[in-house]
Amino acid sequence: MTIYHDIERLIQYGLHKEMISVWDIDYVRNALFHLFELKGEDPVTINEEPPDTPASILERMLDYAVDEGILEDNTTTERDLFDPKIMDRLVPRPSEVIRDFYHKFEKEGPEAATDYFYQLSKDVHYIRTDRIAKNMHWYSETEYGDLEITINLSKPEKDPKAIAAAKANKDASYPNCLLCKENVGYAGRLDHPARDNHRIIPLDLEGEHWFFQYSPYVYYNEHAIVLSREHRPMSITKESFDRLLDFTDQLPHYFVGSNADLPIVGGSILSHDHFQGGHHEFPMAKAPIEHEFTVPRFKDIKAGIVRWPMSVIRLRGADRHRLSELGNLILNSWRSYTDEDADVYAETNGEPHNTITPIARYRDGQFELDLVLRNNRTSDEHPMGIFHPHEEVHHIKKENIGLIEVMGLAVLPGRLVDEIEALGDYMVNGKLDDAALEDEQTAKHVPWAKSIVKETNITSDNVKEVLQEEIGKRFSEVLEHAGVFKRDDEGQEAFLKFINQL
Numbered sequence: 001m002t003i004y005h006d007i008e009r010l011i012q013y014g015l016h017k018e019m020i021s022v023w024d025i026d027y028v029r030n031a032l033f034h035l036f037e038l039k040g041e042d043p044v045t046i047n048e049e050p051p052d053t054p055a056s057i058l059e060r061m062l063d064y065a066v067d068e069g070i071l072e073d074n075t076t077t078e079r080d081l082f083d084p085k086i087m088d089r090l091v092p093r094p095s096e097v098i099r100d101f102y103h104k105f106e107k108e109g110p111e112a113a114t115d116y117f118y119q120l121s122k123d124v125h126y127i128r129t130d131r132i133a134k135n136m137h138w139y140s141e142t143e144y145g146d147l148e149i150t151i152n153l154s155k156p157e158k159d160p161k162a163i164a165a166a167k168a169n170k171d172a173s174y175p176n177c178l179l180c181k182e183n184v185g186y187a188g189r190l191d192h193p194a195r196d197n198h199r200i201i202p203l204d205l206e207g208e209h210w211f212f213q214y215s216p217y218v219y220y221n222e223h224a225i226v227l228s229r230e231h232r233p234m235s236i237t238k239e240s241f242d243r244l245l246d247f248t249d250q251l252p253h254y255f256v257g258s259n260a261d262l263p264i265v266g267g268s269i270l271s272h273d274h275f276q277g278g279h280h281e282f283p284m285a286k287a288p289i290e291h292e293f294t295v296p297r298f299k300d301i302k303a304g305i306v307r308w309p310m311s312v313i314r315l316r317g318a319d320r321h322r323l324s325e326l327g328n329l330i331l332n333s334w335r336s337y338t339d340e341d342a343d344v345y346a347e348t349n350g351e352p353h354n355t356i357t358p359i360a361r362y363r364d365g366q367f368e369l370d371l372v373l374r375n376n377r378t379s380d381e382h383p384m385g386i387f388h389p390h391e392e393v394h395h396i397k398k399e400n401i402g403l404i405e406v407m408g409l410a411v412l413p414g415r416l417v418d419e420i421e422a423l424g425d426y427m428v429n430g431k432l433d434d435a436a437l438e439d440e441q442t443a444k445h446v447p448w449a450k451s452i453v454k455e456t457n458i459t460s461d462n463v464k465e466v467l468q469e470e471i472g473k474r475f476s477e478v479l480e481h482a483g484v485f486k487r488d489d490e491g492q493e494a495f496l497k498f499i500n501q502l
Contacts, residue, residue, distance in 0.1 A: 003064045007032045008046045010057050014090040016050035017123040031089045036061075037070060053122075055130040058083045081194045083125065085187070088196035091124045094184055097199045110251045114279070117201060118222050121214045124197045128154065132218060136417065140472015144309055144479075145283050147472045148409040151416050154217050176231040179272040181211050200227075203250070205243040215276075219404060219411055222279040226256060227272060234261040234270045236356055238328035244275060244360035245320035245367055254279055257359035257370075259403045264376040264385045265355065265482075267402045276403055283408030284308055284370065285361065295502050298326045309479035309487060310406060311373040311495060320367040327369050331356050333502055334373055342494035343386065344375055344484060353377045357406050372406050373484045373498075389478045395444040396474045401482040410475040420471075423449055424463040448474070 011028055014020040020028055033040045051057065062083060066074040071082055092100070097120065105113035121127045131154035139146040172189070175182040181200060188194030193216075200211040209229040214222070226247060240258055247256045256277035259267030289304030301322055306312035313330060315323050334354050338346045346354050357372040375387050382390060389397050397405075397412060404411055419441045426436035427449055436442045436449070452458070452470050480487060485495035 002044075003036055003038065003061065004041055005044050005046075006057050006061050006064070007036075008044050009048065009050070010054060010061070010086070010090070012046050012048075012050045013054050013057065019090045019092060019120070019123060028089050032086070035085060035089065036065065037068070053129055054087065054125050055128075058086060058125065061086055077190060081188045081190075084194040084196035084198075087125045088185070091197045091199065092120075094199055098201055101201050111253050114222065114224075114251065114254070117199075118214060120199070124199075126197050126199075127214055127216055127218055131155075138468050138472075140469050140475070142473055142476040144307065144408075144476055145286055147283050147475055148220075149412065149468070149472055149475065150219060150409065151412045151414060152217070152219070153414045153417065155414075177269060177272050179225065179227045179269060179274050180231050181227070181229060203247070205246045206239065208243070210243070218278075220278055220280040220282075220409060222254070224254065224256075224277040226275040226277055228274060230273070231271070232273050234259065234266060234273050236261045236331065236358065238324055238331070241324040241327040241331075241358060241360070241369060242321075244358060245324055245369065247275070247277065248360050248362040248367065249320060251277075252362040255282070255285065255359060255361040257403045257407070258357065260355045260357045260374045260376075262352070262355045262374070262376045264378070264388055264400060265357070265374040266376075266400070268400070284312065284359075284406070285363075287312075287408075289314060291496070293499050295326060295329070298322065298329075301326050305492075305495060305499070306370065309476055310483040311485045313371045313373070313499075315369045315371070316366050318366055323367050323369045327358065327371060329502060330371055334498070337498060337501075339494055339497065342485060342491065342497075344494075345377055348377065357403055359403070359407065374482075375484050387482050387484055390481045392447075393474055393478050393481065395448060396471060397478050401478065405479070406482075408479075410471075410478070412471070416471075419445065420467050424467055427453055427458045428460050428463055 007029060010032070011020070011025055014028065015022070029043065030040070062071070062079045065071045065082060071078050097117070101113050101117050104116050122129050134153040136151040136153065138149050140149055172191070175186060178193070183195040184198050184200055186195040198213070200213040203210045203212050203226070211227050211229065213225050213227070215225055236258065244256050244258065248254065254277045256275050258275045261270065263270065284306070287306050287308045290307040291305040293303050293305070295301070295303055300319070301315055301317040303313065303315050303326070306314050315326055317323050334356060335352065336346050337354060338344060346352065353375050355374050357374055359370040359372070361368045377386050378384065379386050382388065384398070389401065396416070397410065422439060423436065423442045423445050426432055426442060432446055432449055432453065436446050452466065456466055458466060485491045485498070
């Protein structure tokens with residue numbers, strides 16, 4: 001196939017996905033000729049059905065760009081900087097996308113509007129569905145319900161040239177971060193992804209300008225990011241609760257939540273105020289209330305402690321403003337709360353430790369606000385965090401427990417695929433005491449694997465299933481470590497002590 005053939009196939013794909021119309025064909029073709037430094041020729045005839053994804057066409061076009069010296073290096077980073085420029089020739093302008101989104105919103109409702117925008121984000125290859133399909137995903141049965149596990153294989157490793165560029169380019173400050181609205185249409189650089197084919201939707205949340213987009217590497221269905229127009233630090237306040245609940249009022253089929261606003265217990269990007277949402281029911285949302293309580297002055301709000309490994313308060317009511325008021329009372333009380341017996345300190349040496357991870361949803365005609373109590377204090381025994389995954393579970397998960405993990409979805413590193421496969425072979429063949437310990441990939445897993453072998457008869461037929469189930473149980477331990485009030489009698493009494501002083 002020639003580059004001209006691939007250009008025509010891409011144009012047919014754009015027509016099929018209704019990103020362009022017949023009146024755009026010559027314009028798009030000429031734009032692609034220019035991008036690929038072609039003199040042009042009469043269009044070839046295409047008799048093939050257009051594909052459902054542009055991935056295969058783009059791969060050939062990128063190969064051509066490498067062969068012709070249009071791309072300097074044949075690395076994933078360079079290719080990922082160029083293919084958004086190819087797709088940008090097909091993507092409607094931001095104003096058109098916004099117009100179409102709100103037209104559908106008004107005529108067909110919020111779900112039709114998000115369906116349109118999500119599909120567009122996939123069609124334009126901003127959401128790289130071909131890579132996301134590589135991720136592993138399963139559910140593991142635990143005492144807290146079926147926890148969700150995914151092993152992330154979709155994010156490419158950074159190549160050495162990109163890493164060197166990031167170190168050398170410390171003065172680059174535009175856009176300020178990956179979440180800023182200025183990323184729309186940004187060409188990218190070796191240390192910042194290209195966003196030529198990226199589009200965002202403006203939202204008004206409690207009178208303030210915000211934007212709504214999708215994550216390019218979705219971890220769950222319709223994984224959305226809601227970002228402030230301003231580049232300002234994350235902050236959990238009453239206004240945060242107001243905005244979260246306002247979002248669910250406008251898009252009631254979506255949940256939305258925020259990472260906490262302190263290091264260790266917060267998300268990876270604390271420099272830009274943002275939320276994450278989507279059309280997905282997480283395990284925590286399915287967890288029941290195990291202890292109901294009433295807060296004076298808020299008898300119209302149902303409140304309770306959720307049966308969950310972390311310390312979660314659920315508020316439920318018809319008036320979202322009242323939920324926000326009670327959420328603020330709990331937040332302020334928690335910010336200043338100390339219980340030495342429970343190892344909870346609001347601050348040490350002037351450094352604050354207590355904050356909240358909030359999640360909002362609209363369910364069965366009522367607003368819900370889940371408030372997950374967090375504390376980021378460290379100690380000599382737990383230098384990464386007292387309420388953080390402890391060292392014995394680091395072989396599975398040692399990164400921060402952010403919003404997604406809090407809700408019961410473990411996002412685990414890609415290294416685990418090869419490590420667990422090798423570990424399974426050693427378990428089946430009885431080599432945990434020698435070969436597995438000598439193998440750098442599996443040595444850290446051996447104590448855990450030995451405990452599994454003691455309890456379960458491992459065979460080549462069941463080893464994969466057993467290990468997946470045990471990873472889920474390990475993840476429940478991770479969440480228990482992150483829980484401020486532990487699940488034993490003493491911990492739950494301490495939780496009630498906090499509740500009773502509200």
